[in-house]
Amino acid sequence: MSKLLRLAALTAVLCSMLPASANDIPFADRKSGYALMGREIQTMQDDDSANPGMLSVFDGEALWSKKAGVAEKSCADCHGDARVSMRGVAARYPAYHAARARPIDLEQRINICRVEQQIATPLQYESKELLALTAYVGQQSRGMPLQPTDERLRPFIEAGRDSFERRQGQINLSCAQCHNERWGQRLAGSVIPQGHATGYPLYRLEWQALGSLQRRLRNCLTGMRAELYPLGAPEYVDLQLYLMWRARGLAVETPAVRP
Amino acid sequence: MVAHHHTKRATRRGFLLGAAQLAGGVGLLSIFPCSESRALPDMVQAAIKKVVGAAPLRKGRVTLGLPPMVENGNAVSVEVSVESPMTASDYVKAIHVFNEKNPQPNVLSVRLGPHAGKARVSTRIRLATTQQVIAIAEMSDGTFWSDAVDTFVALAACQEDPG
Amino acid sequence: MTARALINVPKEAKRGEVIAIKTLISHEMETGFRYDNTGKLVPRDIINLLVCTYNGVEIFRAELHPAISANPFIEFHTVATDSGKLEFKWSGDNGFSATESVTITVI
Numbered sequence: 001m002s003k004l005l006r007l008a009a010l011t012a013v014l015c016s017m018l019p020a021s022a023n024d025i026p027f028a029d030r031k032s033g034y035a036l037m038g039r040e041i042q043t044m045q046d047d048d049s050a051n052p053g054m055l056s057v058f059d060g061e062a063l064w065s066k067k068a069g070v071a072e073k074s075c076a077d078c079h080g081d082a083r084v085s086m087r088g089v090a091a092r093y094p095a096y097h098a099a100r101a102r103p104i105d106l107e108q109r110i111n112i113c114r115v116e117q118q119i120a121t122p123l124q125y126e127s128k129e130l131l132a133l134t135a136y137v138g139q140q141s142r143g144m145p146l147q148p149t150d151e152r153l154r155p156f157i158e159a160g161r162d163s164f165e166r167r168q169g170q171i172n173l174s175c176a177q178c179h180n181e182r183w184g185q186r187l188a189g190s191v192i193p194q195g196h197a198t199g200y201p202l203y204r205l206e207w208q209a210l211g212s213l214q215r216r217l218r219n220c221l222t223g224m225r226a227e228l229y230p231l232g233a234p235e236y237v238d239l240q241l242y243l244m245w246r247a248r249g250l251a252v253e254t255p256a257v258r259p
Numbered sequence: 260m261v262a263h264h265h266t267k268r269a270t271r272r273g274f275l276l277g278a279a280q281l282a283g284g285v286g287l288l289s290i291f292p293c294s295e296s297r298a299l300p301d302m303v304q305a306a307i308k309k310v311v312g313a314a315p316l317r318k319g320r321v322t323l324g325l326p327p328m329v330e331n332g333n334a335v336s337v338e339v340s341v342e343s344p345m346t347a348s349d350y351v352k353a354i355h356v357f358n359e360k361n362p363q364p365n366v367l368s369v370r371l372g373p374h375a376g377k378a379r380v381s382t383r384i385r386l387a388t389t390q391q392v393i394a395i396a397e398m399s400d401g402t403f404w405s406d407a408v409d410t411f412v413a414l415a416a417c418q419e420d421p422g
Numbered sequence: 423m424t425a426r427a428l429i430n431v432p433k434e435a436k437r438g439e440v441i442a443i444k445t446l447i448s449h450e451m452e453t454g455f456r457y458d459n460t461g462k463l464v465p466r467d468i469i470n471l472l473v474c475t476y477n478g479v480e481i482f483r484a485e486l487h488p489a490i491s492a493n494p495f496i497e498f499h500t501v502a503t504d505s506g507k508l509e510f511k512w513s514g515d516n517g518f519s520a521t522e523s524v525t526i527t528v529i
Contacts, residue, residue, distance in 0.1 A: 040326050040336040044383075049430030049444040052334075052493040058426055059448075189413025190330065205331035206415045208450070208492035223417035259330035259415065334491040358489060362455045366489040369498065374481050376440035376501040383491040385453070 021165065023180045024246075025194055032250055033193035033258055036184065041205070045257035053135060053203035053255025056128070056210045060136025063129060069120025075133070078117060086140040091252050094241045096152045102234060103156050103241050106134050107212065125231040131210050135201045138254030145249045146198065153241060160242025163235060169226030175239075187223075190259060196247035197240060199256020210255065213240055299359055299391070306364035310355050310395060311403045320404040323356075323394040332386040332412040341378035341396040341404070351378035353397040360390035386412050425449060427522040429510060434527045435502035443482075444497045445472065447512055447520060453488035469494055469514035477506040486514075502528045 034042060048054050065076040079085040094103040097112075104112070110133050111122040123130035148157070164175040178187065179195030186192065200213040207215075214236045218228050229235045298304075307316070324338035343351045350373040356366040369380050378396070386392070393407045430444040447469065454466025466488060474482040481500050494512075509523040 038326060038328070038330055041330060044334070044336065047444075049428060049446065050495055050497075052446065052448075052495070054428060055426045055446065055448040055493060058428065187417070188415065190415055190417075205334045206418060208333050219417045219419060222419070361489050362453070363487060363489065365485075365487040367487065368485040370483040371498070372481070374476075374501050374503070375499050377499040379499060380484075381495075381497040383495050385489045385491055 021161070021176075023176055025180055025183070030194060030196065030247065030250060032196055032198045032247075032253065034199070034253060034256065036191050036193050037259060041257055041259060045199075045253070051203065051255060051257060053201070053210050053257060056132045056135045056201070057139050057255055059128065059132035060134070060139075063133050064136060069114065069118030071117060071119045073118050075113065078113075082136065082140055086137045088141050088144055090138040090141040090254060091144045091146050092148060092150075094153075094156075094237050094244065096150045103153055103237055105213075105237050105240055106137060107214075108232065108237070110134060110137070126212060126215055131201050131212065134212070135210060135255050138201065138252065141252040142254055143251050145251055146244050146247050148241065148245045148248060153245075156238050157242050157245045160238035160240070160245075163239050164242055164246075169221065169224035171225050173224045173226075175220065193258075195243065196250055197243040198247055198250050199253035199258070201254065202256040202258055204258050206259065213243075299393075300364075303357055303359055303364040303393075306357055307355075307393070307395065310353075310368070310397070314401065314403050316395065316403045316405055318405055320398075321354075321394050321396045321406040323392060323406040323408045325392055325408045325410050327408075327410060329386060329410055329412045331415055332388070334383040335386050335410070335412075336381070337384050337392065338379065338381040339394040339396075339406075343378045343396075343398065345373050345376055345378060347373050348399070350399045351375070351396050352399055354378065354380055355395045355397070356382075356384070357393040357395070358384070358386060358390060359392070361385065361387045366392075386410065388412055425512075425518075425520045427510065427512070427520055429508075429522055429524045431508055431524050431526055433525075434529060437502060437504075437528050439502045440499050441502050441526075442497060442499055443474065443508065444495070445474075445510060446493065446495045448493050449512075449514070449518070451486075451488065451490055451492045451494065455488065467515045467518075469512045469518060471511075471513045472496060473511050474498075474500075475509045475511075476500060477504060502526065504528055 044050055064082050065074045067074045090106055093106040097104040107125065107130055110130065114120045115122055167174045175195065178192050183192050183194045197213050201210050203210050214231055217236055217239060221228050320342045322340050329335050337356065339354050339356060341351045341354065343349065351371055353368060353370050355368045357364050358366055366384050367382055371378060389412045391407050391409050393405060395403055395405045397403055425448050427447040432441050435441050449469050452464055452467040456464045458464050468486060468488055470486050472484045473480060482498050484496055486494060505526060505528045507523050507525055510521065512520045
């Protein structure tokens with residue numbers, strides 16, 4: 001009962017945040033890329049003892065309590081048991097960071113902790129360590145609905161939507177043309193998903209490894225023959241944020257498996 | 260010669276018999292997918308011969324589980340199960356998996372025994388392209404049994420930025 | 423980071439029960455057939471053997487080839503006979519070696 005009320009309240013807040021575009025996928029028709037995969041890959045994701053993303057989650061668990069930096073502090077020294085303290089965190093990232101006056105993604109949050117609290121060098125984007133910590137934190141929110149509720153995020157969600165709907169690159173294509181208007185159809189041999197970022201970092205069979213949403217966005221931009229932003233660029237974070245808003249209410253799947 | 264198998268599922272092709280029954284005087288192990296007279300490449304036949312030797316290779320008792328359509332060839336779920344009582348006197352000694360068109364024919368070879376209880380092994384394999392996968396079981400009585408499945412491998416869209 | 427292995431075996435089983443054993447280990451399984459950005463062949467670097475022993479007795483042995491996917495997953499079965507230890511040893515190119523063990527209680 002209370003769950004339903006909360007969901008209704010949340011939906012009301014979110015719907016008031018942004019007007020819908022004409023070609024948006026109807027709210028009730030949205031589904032995770034999971035639903036469009038073959039049974040074999042779904043099974044790979046569902047079984048923790050077969051999901052290769054779990055190897056990184058366990059690496060992340062080990063890193064969580066490993067002391068690092070001049071401060072010789074571990075994540076656990078401040079945050080305690082991640083299963084408690086990190087529950088729900090990934091479901092609200094990217095989140096607004098007051099000092100930067102803009103949203104940051106989970107990787108940036110981890111690196112801010114590293115630099116400011118542990119007094120250590122930031123971890124490289126797509127490094128095994130950063131992916132592992134992000135996957136471990138992400139996994140604590142598995143099954144929880146994505147919920148961007150911070151009003152300060154609105155202009156950044158709008159910026160993300162602009163880049164989602166803007167035609168770009170040599171073949172003059174927008175994200176929306178594939179993922180809003182042609183989901184379920186095929187591009188090369190692949191089914192086009194709706195593009196909900198519910199499971200990052202995820203194990204993409206094409207990569208044979210775990211990778212971040214930014215890496216996936218770069219793959220999309222390459223496919224569009226568009227210019228890539230540098231890793232960590234605010235454009236990616238805005239786009240990630242819009243994707244989270246667009247997928248609001250869908251469950252976190254980290255670490256997901258995708259073809 | 261093998262038309263009677265044609266009515267089987269399109270994705271599953273049997274393949275038959277070794278030198279003794281088919282190749283006759285040729286003396287080399289020949290393996291033919293049943294619904295087409297498509298011989299496996301020499302390299303694959305040689306790899307299979309290395310396992311089977313001069314023994315006949317029969318179709319049956321082995322079930323190779325492989326999706327008919329694969330979304331990405333980098334990790335294809337494969338399960339091989341073999342009908343066997345798995346007793347001390349009648350069991351599966353080994354299971355071998357081969358592929359038709361990767362750069363190398365061998366995929367996996369496992370040794371088991373009656374203590375396995377169940378002759379079933381699962382793994383994930385790479386398939387460079389649309390092709391046939393072959394599973395062979397070696398029984399404790401020295402016989403060899405097999406199954407083969409054709410699978411279609413789709414190409415991925417939106418890959419990594421080059422360089 | 424060193425190789426991480428995940429083993430899934432039931433903690434407890436009835437004597438005579440056939441149990442599933444799932445193994446997953448982190449390894450790139452470089453095939454030896456790929457070229458890098460400068461056109462040089464990337465040398466093969468794979469795990470080529472997994473051996474499982476149950477209270478010291480070998481029960482399963484798998485030879486892996488480059489066609490096995492990155493982060494190899496292998497599932498097999500055994501009859502639960504006695505309480506004790508299942509040990510797993512992976513070995514491969516460039517001196518790769520990793521071991522992991524789990525205990526099982528047979529009732």
